[in-house]
Structure formats: C-alpha cells, structure tokens
Amino acid sequence: MSIQIPQLPKGTRDFYPEAQRIQNYIFDTWRNVAESFAYEEYEGPMFEHLELYTGKSGEEIVSQLYNFKDKGDREIALRPEMTPTLARLVIQKARELKKPFKWFSMPRLFRYEKAQKGRLREFFQLNMDIIGTESIYAEADLLASIATMLRKFGLKDGEFAIGVSSRKLLATYLEEIGAPNPALVYPVLDRRLKIGPEAFAKALAEAGLTEEQVKKLDDFMGCKSIEEVRNAVHSENAGAALKEIEDLFETLAAAGYGDCVNLDLSIVRGLAYYTGIVFEVFDKGKSMRAIAGGGRYDSLTEKLGGERIPGVGFGMGDVVLADLLAEHNLLPSPKQSVDFYIASFTNDMKKVFETAQTFRDAKLGNFSVSHPLAPMKMGKQLDQANYQGAKIVVYVDGSKAGEGEFEYKDMRTGEMFAGNPASIVERLKTEIKKPE
Ligand code: HAM
Numbered sequence: 001m002s003i004q005i006p007q008l009p010k011g012t013r014d015f016y017p018e019a020q021r022i023q024n025y026i027f028d029t030w031r032n033v034a035e036s037f038a039y040e041e042y043e044g045p046m047f048e049h050l051e052l053y054t055g056k057s058g059e060e061i062v063s064q065l066y067n068f069k070d071k072g073d074r075e076i077a078l079r080p081e082m083t084p085t086l087a088r089l090v091i092q093k094a095r096e097l098k099k100p101f102k103w104f105s106m107p108r109l110f111r112y113e114k115a116q117k118g119r120l121r122e123f124f125q126l127n128m129d130i131i132g133t134e135s136i137y138a139e140a141d142l143l144a145s146i147a148t149m150l151r152k153f154g155l156k157d158g159e160f161a162i163g164v165s166s167r168k169l170l171a172t173y174l175e176e177i178g179a180p181n182p183a184l185v186y187p188v189l190d191r192r193l194k195i196g197p198e199a200f201a202k203a204l205a206e207a208g209l210t211e212e213q214v215k216k217l218d219d220f221m222g223c224k225s226i227e228e229v230r231n232a233v234h235s236e237n238a239g240a241a242l243k244e245i246e247d248l249f250e251t252l253a254a255a256g257y258g259d260c261v262n263l264d265l266s267i268v269r270g271l272a273y274y275t276g277i278v279f280e281v282f283d284k285g286k287s288m289r290a291i292a293g294g295g296r297y298d299s300l301t302e303k304l305g306g307e308r309i310p311g312v313g314f315g316m317g318d319v320v321l322a323d324l325l326a327e328h329n330l331l332p333s334p335k336q337s338v339d340f341y342i343a344s345f346t347n348d349m350k351k352v353f354e355t356a357q358t359f360r361d362a363k364l365g366n367f368s369v370s371h372p373l374a375p376m377k378m379g380k381q382l383d384q385a386n387y388q389g390a391k392i393v394v395y396v397d398g399s400k401a402g403e404g405e406f407e408y409k410d411m412r413t414g415e416m417f418a419g420n421p422a423s424i425v426e427r428l429k430t431e432i433k434k435p436e
Helices: 017-036 059-063 083-092 136-152 167-176 182-190 192-206 211-221 226-232 236-254 318-327 349-360 378-387 421-429
Strands: 047-049 067-069 075-078 101-105 108-110 122-131 160-166 261-263 277-283 292-296 311-317 340-343 392-395 406-410 415-419
Touching (some): 017 122, 017 136, 047 083, 083 122, 122 136, 136 160, 136 277, 136 292, 136 311, 160 236, 167 211, 167 236, 167 277, 182 192, 192 211, 211 226, 236 261, 277 311, 311 318, 340 349, 349 421, 378 392, 392 421, 406 421, 415 421
Parallel strands (some): 160 261, 340 392
Antiparallel strands (some): 047 075, 101 122, 122 311, 160 277, 277 292, 292 311, 392 406, 406 415
C-alpha cells in the first residue's frame, strides 16, 4: 500500500519564505502605524475556555468555533477573535490599568468557515482597541489610524471607504417605530445586503416586525446623509447619537481624513457585543469582503462578570487586505535580498567565515551577510549570490586589494572595486536602480 502524502488542512496556508516576506511586510506596516499612534502591543493565549465566547460574541461566530475537550475534561476553543481575550485581560487588572489606554495585537485566529476568497479557517488580524473612555474621539483616533494604515500601504483615498453607522441610532429608530427586541433584529439587519429583499423581509417578519416596520427600516438603512437621517428620526436619543456621528466626521475632516469616511447605515455588524458606533472598511465599489470592521462595546466586561469598562476597537484581517494590495500592485517583491555575499577564489572557508563576521558587526551597520556553505567554484558562488539577491559580493582573496581592503563587485551594476569595509558599506548605501 502506498503512503498518502500529508495534505494541507482546508482553509489554512503554508508560508514559504516568499509568502512569509509579504506577510512580514504587512505585519511591519501594521506594527509601525499602530506604534506611531502610540498603541502598545499585547498578546494572549491561542486557546481559551469555551465559555468566554458562548453567549457573548453572537451566534455566527460561536457556530464557527474550533472547540474540543482537553485531557482534563475542560471545554476549550481556539480563539476566533481577540476582543473577548482583551476583555478578560482588562477585567483581571481593572484597578491597576491606567485608563484610558490604547493597545494593539496581531493574533492568529481560527474560524470554521467555508473557505473561499477572502475567508480562511486560519488568518491573522490586527486589533487596535481603546479601553476606558466613552469619548467619540477614541473612535476618531481609531478611524484615523485605519486611514493612515491604508495610505501607508499605498492605497489612495477613494480606493477604500470607511462606512460608519451607529447601533445607538438604530436602537432609537427601532424604538420609534415600535419594533420588538433589537437583539433579535440586529443579526438580520447585518445580513440585509447579503440575503436580498425577500429573505430580509421574511426574516424580520419572523423576528416579529410588521410589513410597514420592515419598509420603514429598509428606507432608514438606505439613508446616505446626516440630513436625511435627521428628517427620519425625532427622539432626543436619536439626536444625541446623530450629534456623535457629526462630531466624529468633523474631527476626521479637520485632520485630513474627510474623504475616507462616509455614513452607511446598512452596516450593523454581526457580533453581539457592540453598543454604539460600528464601522466597516471596504475597497471602492465593495467588490471584496470587508477589509476591517469594529465598533464600540461598552458592556462586554460587564457581560463577562467584571465591572463596566467602555471599549472601542477594530479588527483588520490579512487575507482581504493582501488581495486588495495585490490587485493594486502594492505588495513588495517576495524575492530574497541580502546585502553582502562573501566569496573566495581559493575556497578559504576560514577567511570566509571571518570576513562574514566583520560585515555582520553591528558597528558597521547590521547588514545581512551570506556565503558558500561548502567549497565550490567561483561561478557557482556568483550564482548563489545572484539567487539570494546579494547587492555586493566581497572577495576575501582578490589579488588587487591592498592591506585591510577587499576586492568587491557591485552586483547592481556589475562594476568591480577595491576598498576597506567602511567604503564598501558606503557603496552599498548608494541608491542604484537596476537596469530593467
Ligand atoms: P470581524 O468583523 O469578525 O470583527 O472581523 C474583522 C475582520 O477580520 C474582517 O473584516 C476580515 O477582514 C477579517 N476576517 C474575519 N473572519 C475572517 C476569516 N475567516 N478569514 C479571513 N479574514 C477574516 C472582529 O473580529 C472583532 N473582534 C473586531 C473588533 C476588535 N471589534 C472591536 N475590537
């Protein structure tokens, strides 16, 4: 019997070095921008007690859990999202943590989804959250970081859009039209554009809404401007919720992000814990799934048994983001690129190792240095240098080098030189465009 070759599990990815290089570019950009907005990094375990999710995150995500009993008979789940872990961390140190604070994390998450474009069973997600303030300027800070992040990746305003809505506003409207039980209605509203008008009306009827209420709700969710909404709602609470959105938009416009945000009341969000502003980020024309989504969750810590501590944040997945960047040709080259390759005409391996150390020395500037791992002809060494994307090949035993100097070749131009390590580093730092 032949042995079956092991298969990659559905919905997961291998990251060969070329893919990992792209992945690291995404991680580096996430981390740099989060840190530039003064968010601090945190982490948690990849699995949690199952009950952290059941009853708090919403039905959809619970139905997608990877869960199992461990050897101690405990119900465990691989984390499908980071927010409950964050809430747990906050509850545990509620007194010590100086609020408000801004944290970020880049967890690996697991959801048993139907694997398809933009959706995998294992993915990474940047999370940025602000804990301990109800101020709308926390939302402003988060949305500004999303826009900055997408610009940093090279996307232009207009190539992405952050749609903003408010559960508070929706709740007051539901109350105004006399609709029952918002908790039952939200998951249906979240699916409005996915399931089509008939299924939408049917699901709302099942949640107890009349035909007239469904019509009103549908019109309301189609409102495109604050003015339109103002004409549709009348209560004091709705006015306050609208004022919040207005403040948010004005602040973002003042900071230069006016063209990145728009009102979109069709956004409800699937997760159960949101209480205020909710938002989703899409590519222009919404041809892909959401790049990111988030919102305010002021009672999650309370639901988990702690005191009430307000929070707001978002998750940005790596999958849709990478698809979008690839579509716009904004991903860096996945090819390896080392600074120096140390070669030897006489296969003097001791000299090769010694010289490699010289060029790796932090005093010189933290460069990446490669060399042959076995004696071989110079042609082979140059092949390796080429393959590894070496910018400069240093010869340890070139005949034209003086005392303390090396002969070297700039692989970007093909020119030969001789010089001491400091002058070789100078040459490396010279920007040279490789001829096409
Ligand atoms: P979410 O909407 O479930 O929110 O996920 C946010 C983003 O993660 C999505 O817009 C998408 O880019 C990515 N994502 C979600 N599921 C998958 C998947 N199966 N495959 C690939 N990418 C996926 C949350 O997770 C909230 N906890 C975010 C949050 C943080 N809210 C407040 N703070």
